[in-house]
Amino acid sequence: MATLAITGGQLLRPDGTISRADVLVDQDEGTILELGDDLAGTGETILDASNALVTPGFVNGHSHVAMTLLRGHADDKPLDTWLQEDIWPAEGELTPEDIRAGAELGLLEMIKSGTTAFADMYFEVPEIAAAVDTAGLRARLGHGVVTVAADEAAAREDAQTSIDVARELDGAADGRISTAFMPHSLTTVGEEYLDEFVPKAREIGVPIHYHANETTDEVAPIVEERGVRPLAYAAEKGMLEPEDFVAHGVHVDESEIELLAEAGTGVIHCPGSNMKLASGMAPVQRLLDAGVTVGLGTDGAASNNDLSLLDEARDAAMVGKLETGDASAVPAEAVAEFLTHGTADAIGLDTGRLEPGAAADLAVIDLDAPHLTPPHDLVSHLAYAAAAADVKHTICDGQVLMRDREVQTLDERAVCDRASERAAALVDRVAE
Numbered sequence: 001m002a003t004l005a006i007t008g009g010q011l012l013r014p015d016g017t018i019s020r021a022d023v024l025v026d027q028d029e030g031t032i033l034e035l036g037d038d039l040a041g042t043g044e045t046i047l048d049a050s051n052a053l054v055t056p057g058f059v060n061g062h063s064h065v066a067m068t069l070l071r072g073h074a075d076d077k078p079l080d081t082w083l084q085e086d087i088w089p090a091e092g093e094l095t096p097e098d099i100r101a102g103a104e105l106g107l108l109e110m111i112k113s114g115t116t117a118f119a120d121m122y123f124e125v126p127e128i129a130a131a132v133d134t135a136g137l138r139a140r141l142g143h144g145v146v147t148v149a150a151d152e153a154a155a156r157e158d159a160q161t162s163i164d165v166a167r168e169l170d171g172a173a174d175g176r177i178s179t180a181f182m183p184h185s186l187t188t189v190g191e192e193y194l195d196e197f198v199p200k201a202r203e204i205g206v207p208i209h210y211h212a213n214e215t216t217d218e219v220a221p222i223v224e225e226r227g228v229r230p231l232a233y234a235a236e237k238g239m240l241e242p243e244d245f246v247a248h249g250v251h252v253d254e255s256e257i258e259l260l261a262e263a264g265t266g267v268i269h270c271p272g273s274n275m276k277l278a279s280g281m282a283p284v285q286r287l288l289d290a291g292v293t294v295g296l297g298t299d300g301a302a303s304n305n306d307l308s309l310l311d312e313a314r315d316a317a318m319v320g321k322l323e324t325g326d327a328s329a330v331p332a333e334a335v336a337e338f339l340t341h342g343t344a345d346a347i348g349l350d351t352g353r354l355e356p357g358a359a360a361d362l363a364v365i366d367l368d369a370p371h372l373t374p375p376h377d378l379v380s381h382l383a384y385a386a387a388a389a390d391v392k393h394t395i396c397d398g399q400v401l402m403r404d405r406e407v408q409t410l411d412e413r414a415v416c417d418r419a420s421e422r423a424a425a426l427v428d429r430v431a432e
Contacts, residue, residue, distance in 0.1 A: 002027040004398060005043025008050035009364060010378060011035065014341060014353045016333045018378050023054060025360040030397035032358050047393050047403065049364045053378050055336075056352045057116025057361035057396060058309040059343035061268035062209075062247040062297030064144075065120050066094070066102035066128060068109070069423040070302040079215050079277045087302060091123075093429045098422045099124040103131040105419040106307055108410050111135065113308040113388035114363030116396040119209060119245070119268070119297070119347045121182045125165045133173040136401045136409045138361060140347050142166060142182030142209060145197075147190045155190065159183070159197040166206045176397055178206075178349065183239075185211040186230050187218050194237045207243035207348055210234075213256070214248035215279045231256040240265045245346050247297060248273075249287070250280040257283070257290045266293040266346025269338070271315040273299035281323040284316065284330050295343030296335075308388040313339050317383050332383035339382070364393040 004025040010018050022039035025032055040046055067087075074086030094102075099122070110118060117138035122128060125143050132139045143162040147155035166179040181201035183189040189210075201208055213219055213230055222230045231252065234240050242264035249267040252260070260267060269282050287294050296316060298307045313335045320330025334342075344352030351359040365386055367373075372381050372390065394402040401409050 002045075003033070003043045004045045004047065004395070004400070005039050006047045006049050006054055006362065006364065006393070006395075007040045008048060009052045009054040011354055012053060012055040012336065012340070012379070012382070014355055016336060016379060018053070023354070023362065025395070025398050027360075027398035030360050030399075032354070032356050032360050034356055035354070045400070047364065047400065049393070051366070051368050052392060053365045053367060053382065054354065055114070055363050055365065055382065056340040056354050057363050057394065058114045058339045059295070059347070059349065059352055060110065060115050060118035060298055060307070060309055061245065061266075061295035061343040061347050062270055062299060063106070063118050063120050063307065064122050064300035065106035065118065065307070066099040066122055067300035067302045068105040068307075069094075069098060069102040069419060069426060070300070071305050073302060073427065079279060080217055082277065082303070090426060090430050093426055094124070096124045096127050098426055100127040100131055101419045101422040103128045104135065104410060104415045106301065107131055107135040107137055108407060108412060108415050109307045110137065111394050111401045111407050111410070112391065112405070113310060114365065114391040114394055115307070115309055116361040116363065116394060116401070117344065117349050117351050119180070121184070121209060125169065129169050129172050129177055132177055134409060136396050136399050138176045138349060138351060138396055140178045140180055140349060141169060142180040145183045145193070146188045147193050148188050155193055159189075159193045163197060163200050163204065166201065167204050170206065180207045180209045183208070183210045185214070185218060186234060187221055191237075194239070198238050202238070207245065208239050208241070209245050209247070210239065211248055212246035213251045214274075216251055219251050229253060229256050231259050235259055235263065243348055245295070245348070247299070248279070248282065250274055250282045252283065257287055257292065260287070260292045261290040264293070266295055268295045268297040268343070268346060269316055270297045270299040270312075271319045272312055273303040275315065275319065276303055281319050283323060284320045285324050285326070288330075288334060293342065293346045294338060295346035296338035297343070309339055310386050310388055313383050332377070332380045335383040336379050360395060360398040362393075362395040363391055365390050366392040
């Protein structure tokens with residue numbers, strides 16, 4: 001049995017408390033063996049966590065990881081204009097090689113900011129899965145389905161691809177990849193395709209993930225055409241089950257919050273993207289008060305524009321207070337849960353807890369910095385002060401992905417150079 005000891009750190013426990021202990025990991029099984037004192041002598045490999053906070057690896061509940069190639073390509077526009085004028089035309093020019101390069105860049109950024117697991121909706125998913133396999137992260141992947149402006153054959157093929165990808169890639173990367181059926185949203189996928197393919201997703205036993213109530217433009221058409229709120233429509237289509245999770249949930253009313261709570265469906269809060277696109281402020285405290293499982297996501301790097309969950313955590317806390325007008329709303333303790341087991345629970349991945357028997361997915365945050373001094377409250381620092389650059393080590397499935405800021409599984413310079421070259425060529429093609 002190969003073992004890894006993470007020594008000298010302060011640990012973030014599942015109940016939100018902090019205590020000093022070493023962590024012993026079974027690298028063969030990818031699990032935490034023991035938490036305790038003086039475990040350095042039992043580890044074949046040692047990671048120093050002195051003057052550091054050891055947390056579960058962060059979990060990104062909603063992303064489009066290959067969109068790193070479009071970071072900074074189009075900014076300062078509302079969602080529909082941004083998508084139709086800039087993003088969709090550029091995505092129409094993406095090659096599988098582009099998506100692999102963009103995915104590797106995004107995974108590199110995640111590793112360097114302490115993220116060890118994520119959910120991702122995109123296309124050419126086998127390329128993203130291959131990048132995940134190489135990088136060593138954990139993921140729930142799915143092919144995003146869009147049927148608007150497609151003829152019947154193309155629309156059905158797109159939906160079937162999402163089912164096929166979910167079936168074929170589930171369990172890939174030595175079990176680190178899980179899958180889902182991922183219709184893009186309730187307004188971009190026709191009702192007839194939901195009626196046909198949601199039951200197919202249930203037959204193969206995968207969850208359903210989609211954008212919901214991100215903007216008022218996603219709410220009004222459904223209310224006008226069907227006379228019900230979007231999540232009531234989703235429930236009618238069998239898309240509001242305990243294993244399912246929706247992204248954004250900005251414009252939900254009390255009836256929809258109640259539906260989410262009763263169904264056990266998770267909501268992934270993406271405050272950075274919501275602010276940048278002026279989509280609105282999600283009622284996160286009301287969701288929490290109702291018992292809804294809330295997670296945290298970055299969305300894509302074209303609408304954020306980074307993949308740091310620590311940035312997202314601070315945004316979530318601040319926007320939560322602003323939305324309610326209450327400084328006690330969305331406190332640091334809630335944000336620490338969003339970063340870890342809250343999001344893991346929402347997207348159905350068995351990670352996010354630092355305890356014996358749990359997945360050995362960990363982030364080590366160096367506290368030796370002016371902005372993390374003095375150490376009055378490390379949970380507060382995690383929510384309000386820590387930054388991606390403070391992450392010293394990243395471990396997933398017991399394997400060291402980053403040691404002392406040096407990524408072990410990807411060639412950082414080569415990944416950045418390849419992505420830059422691919423992005424430049426993509427923009428040139430779009431401009432032709």
